[in-house]
Each structure stands twice: as C-alpha cells, then as structure tokens.
Amino acid sequence: MNKIADIIKYEGDNTTFIWKHPCEDFNSLTQLIVHESQEAIFMMNGQALDLFGPGRYTLETQNIPFIGKALNVPTGGETPFHCEIYFINKTEQMAIKWGTDSKIQFMEPTFNFPLAIGASGEMSLRVKDSRKLLVKLVGTEDFLGQAGLIKYFRAFLMTKVKSYIAQVIRDKKINIFEIDEHLNEMSFSLINLLQPDFDDYGVALERFFLTTIVKPDGEPTYEKFKSIYFRQYADIAEAKIRQQTQVIDAETEAQKTVIASQAMATKRAQEGYTYQQERGFDVAEDVAKNEAVGQFTNMGVGFGTMAGVGGVVGGVVGNAVSGAIDNVEQSQQPVQSQNDMAQFQAKIQKLQIMKEAGMLTEEEFNNMKSQLLSSIL
Helix, strand or coil, X not given: CCCCCCEECCCCXXXXXXXXXXXCEECCCCEEEECCCEEEEEEECCXXXXXXXXXXXXXXXXCCHHHHHHCCCCECCECCEECEEEEEEXXXXXXXXXXXXXXXXXXXXXXXXXXXXXXXEEEEEEECCHHHHHHXXXXXXXXXXXXXXXXXXXXXXXXXXXXXXXXXXXXXXXCHHHHXXXXXXXXXXXXXXXXXXXXXXXXXXXXXXXXXXXXXCCCHHHHHHHHHHHHHHHHHXXXXXXXXXXXXXXXXXXXXXXXXXXXXXXXXXXXXXXXXXXXXXXXXXXXXXXXXXXXXXHHCCCHHHHHHCXXXXXXXXXXXXXXXXXXXXXXXXXXXXXXXXXXXXXHHHHHHHHHHCCCCCHHHHHHHHHHHHHHHC
16 A cells, blocks of 8 residues: 555645646545645545635544545455545746747838737636636646646647737727837736636636737838838928927028117117108118219209208208209200200109108198299299
C-alpha cells in the first residue's frame, strides 16, 4: 500500500493556476488544508466530486457524501480509496504578456490605404470556475501555469485579438497616426469583446491592456501618407504663425504712424501753426512750382488769395506771391486771345484746388472767379 498522507496542502508560487497533489491513495482521515484564495477539487475515478473552499477538512465519508456509496469494504475502521486532489489558485495573476504572432492586415479608415501593424500588451487572469477549467483544459495534467494557459489560449487569442483590433479601428475610424492616443479606449473595447471567450473556459479576463502598436515604419506607402498627414498640420501651423506675424507688423506700423503724428502735432503747436495751415502752404507751393508766375498775374492772385492761410505762414506766402505778381506784371505782355479760354480754365481749376484746401472761402472763390471772367471779356 502507498504511504498514507497525513496532511494535503499547497503552498506554491503565484504563477500557478492548477496543481495536482502528488499523493493519490490516502486515508479517509487525512487532513486537507485549503488556503485563502484557493479551492480544492476532490477527484475520484476521473470525476470531479466535491469542491472545497478555504479551511481545514478531515477526509471522511460524511464530509464527502458523493463517495459514500462507493466505499463498501471498511478495513480496521479506516477506509482506503483511490482519489486525487487538485488545488486551484484563485488569485488574480497580473502582467501576463501577450503579442500578435503576425501582422494585422486592414484598410486604414482615414486615408483608405492597406496597412499591416503588430500589437502587444499585458493582461490579468483569474480562475472563475475551477471545475470548468479543470475539466476543459487540465484533464489528467498535473500542473497548469501561466505559460501553459497562454499556450492553450494562444490560437484563439491571436485570432480574436487581430480580428477585434481591426474591427475596433474600423468602427471607431481611428487614424493610424493618432492611434497611440486611443490605446486606453481600444483596450476597453477589446476586453469587452474577449471576455466571453475566456468565460467559456472558466477563466475571468480581469484586465487587458493594449500597450504597443507596431507601425510599418520605412514602408513606402505608409511613409508617404505619414508625410501628408504631418505636413497638413505643419502648413496650418505655419499659416497661423505668418498671420500672427502680419498682424504684429501692421500693429507696429500703425503705432509708428501714431507716434509720428503726435510728434508732428507737437512740432506745429510749438511753431504756432495748424495742420490746415500747413496743408494750405503746401498747395500754394505746388501751384507756384507748376504755374508760370504770369498765370498768377492774370488770375488776379494777391493778398486776398492767401486769406485761407492764417497767421504768419499766410502772411509770408501772400507777400511772396504778391511780390512775384507785381514784378511779373511790369514785364508780362498780354496773352494771345486764342489762349485766353485755356488759361481761364486752368486758373479756375487752381482756384478750385485752393478752395478745397481751405485757402479760399466760397465767397472769395466766387469773387476771384468773377474777376477772371471780367478780365477776358
């Protein structure tokens, strides 16, 4: 007979999901100890009969009612029988890495070009239904750890993950060049899609993180659209900066004009004349430059002409023009009659300019116009 076990328990590491105790034939008075975050399944003749939660148990027929009918031959008050005990670790096992074994092929939803990417991340798993996991995956195995569980799940996990990632990108229209901004959102969508597949095996998918998207850097088509994507934002940013610079330049020029105007106004105030007077002087100067002095004589321009230019400037201009007229009148010959009308029109235009510049009042303008008319009649 095999050695009778006094105590059956498991105190292994936290990377184990299911562990079978090596002792199979033990006495009905053997002690079973199940720790917190553990469950123990009593197997007999290949059937999972009882499930024990955390606690200490004496393995007797009254504690295991399902085996009572199978034990008919007592021996010295002790009942030997063939059985197995499986310990199930119920803790959440974290940082289990996953990654796609091949590229995910799909059509990029924004620019509509074919794309192949890779994906990887981490997940957390917990045994949800001990009996279902033991029956569906473990069978007669003695041990099931993280590596073994991922090996079992790898085929369907890779198929589902690649299909779901392409589906999420398409449904949410996620731009490949902005995909890193959506990793958390995609992780949430993926865990909801994958949970039913893990539930079928009695495993709870507690967390699922998509941490890395491997883009096809260097691939010509990808690099072409990448350049287009980033260029459009660069052009917009450049245009905004140029516009802001133009606004700043315009404001600077406007401020310069204001400063120059203020300086000129201060200068006029200090020298005792106004802008209107300065403008009148400029008009008179232009007239003096562009017209023969004899034309002023014929227009009858004298001291009264400068009446619109007040103060010292008006006097100076009036005297200067009057003196010039007097000198020319002494030497000027009468104009030819055929040119009288053309000269008259030119003189009227000049009078109009002087009136608009504020050098002549309406009354003065009319008087001088009448004088011109009388001079040619």
